[in-house]
Amino acid sequence: MLDSSVLVGIIRGEAEAGRLLGLLDSEECAIGAPTLVEARLWCSVNLTTRSSDWLEHFIDAGTGNGHSLQPRDGRCGLRSI
Numbered sequence: 679m680l681d682s683s684v685l686v687g688i689i690r691g692e693a694e695a696g697r698l699l700g701l702l703d704s705e706e707c708a709i710g711a712p713t714l715v716e717a718r719l720w721c722s723v724n725l726t727t728r729s730s731d732w733l734e735h736f737i738d739a740g741t742g743n744g745h746s747l748q749p750r751d752g753r754c755g756l757r758s759i
Contacts (some may be wrong), residue, residue, distance in 0.1 A: 680709045682716040712746065753755045 688695045701707070714737060721730045 680707050681711060682713045682720065685709075685713070685733060685736075686690040686720050689717070689725075689733060 683699055688697070688698055717733060721733060722728045
């Protein structure tokens with residue numbers, strides 16, 4: 679289960695962003711809906727554009743790129759399949 683700090687680190691282009699992107703592509707992961715909301719909120723407060731093109735593309739393309747929106751333990755989120 680990914681934390682919003684991973685998504686924010688990628689958005690900010692931190693030193694580990696490349697490695698984190700590689701993990702997203704190679705590992706099964708789940709991102710809870712609250713985590714996506716938190717990451718979007720961070721963008722709206724901290725970015726001049728108020729959103730991240732990468733994050734929106736990641737969410738939009740997710741269901742067609744080996745990911746799906748699935749309930750997990752009573753929660754809903756983006757899950758790698």
